[in-house]
Amino acid sequence: MQNFELLEYQINTEINQKMNTSVRVAIQGIKASFHEEAAFKFFGNNIQTIECNSFKKTCEVMDANEADYVVMAIENSIAGSLLPNYTLIREHNFAITGEVYLPIQLHLMGLPGVKLEDAQFVTSHPIALRQCIDFFDDFPHLKIVESTDTAACAKKIKDEGLTDTLAVANTLAAKLYGLNILERRIESNSKNYTRFLILQKEKNEDLQEISKASIVFQVGNHVGALSQVLNIFAEQNVNLSKIQSMPVLGKRNEYYFYVDLEWTDTDKYDIAVRKALKYTVNFNIMGEYLKNDKV
Structure with a gap:
């Protein structure tokens, strides 16, 4: 920046x-x-x-x-x-x-004068570190330390004068906290x-246009239970852009299914939701909003 x-x-x-x-x-x-x-x-x-x-x-x-x-x-x-x-x-x-x-875009940064080969530790949010794992494979001398936030790691290096530690953060953090960027764009994939x-807290009832929804539900533990629900949306030309399963805490073989839906015809989406209610339990529309996937 x-x-x-x-x-x-x-x-x-x-x-x-x-x-x-x-x-x-x-x-x-x-x-x-x-x-x-x-x-x-x-x-x-x-x-x-x-x-x-x-x-x-x-x-x-x-x-x-x-x-x-x-x-x-x-x-x-x-x-x-x-x-x-x-x-x-x-x-x-x-x-x-x-x-x-x-x-x-993730960069490796440290205090002015600190060199990559002299550092002992690298710190950042665990998700950011995971995105740069290929880079750190080439520097086994660096001990990875997970923290709560990328920018906070940069600030800590400045505040405590840490000459043995590098941070992974964005350009603004380097500028704001006076750090030098030693290596740029260290994430494993440039399309990151x-x-x-x-x-x-409450649903926004004022939205004039919606084209995406996030829902969560459970289905019975029998053959075809999930596919029966998913086929309902396919029949109405509602696209499932993502599906994520998570176990129900403390209950064996029971799962929550989190699904993102996209459509061009809201009426067909409404029909699909009404039909899906008959074959699910704990069905909840977590949100309806305007699709906004521009990077």
Whole structure:
């Protein structure tokens, strides 16, 4: 990120702190984290981001009415799905009201003067580290240390003057915390993106246009139970863009199925949902929103 972009970020941050901004968005991580980037991409810069040290904390903040929205990562094109977050959304009964895809560019950074061969540790969020595993295979002398947030790792190196530690984070974090980038784009695949969900306490009834939904349900443990439900959507030309299963805690052979649906004809989607209700239990529409998959 160029210096003028950093200056613009700092100015906007100062303005937002002084203004009584109407939109409060809880994010996992701190300033300059990927979650904050995603929040800005979806809502624009004139928002108040509320820093949280865990995904669970973001949910607690919104439950306490200290935030209007939560931005939560749900899957990465390299590392896969963040399975615990599905459970958080379901247990808190939050409504998914939007989505945003963010290209992820990961860089290796450290204090000025620190060299790659002299460092002993590399730290970042576990998902970010997983996205760079091929790079670190070539540097076995680096001990990997997982932390809660990419940007927080960069800030810790600056605050504590750590000369033996490197961080994996984005360009803005390097600029904001005065670190040098030693290696750029160390992620295993250049087409690396993360999908974030926009969560609210209540469903947004004002949406004029919807073209995607996220649902969850259970089916009986017998042959063809799941395919019977999925075929209902296929018959109505409703596309299943994702399906994720998770065990029901403490119950053998019982699963939640999380499914993302896309359509061009809302009437056919409505028909499919009504039919699916007859063959499922604990069926819940977690959210209906406008498809937004541009990276």
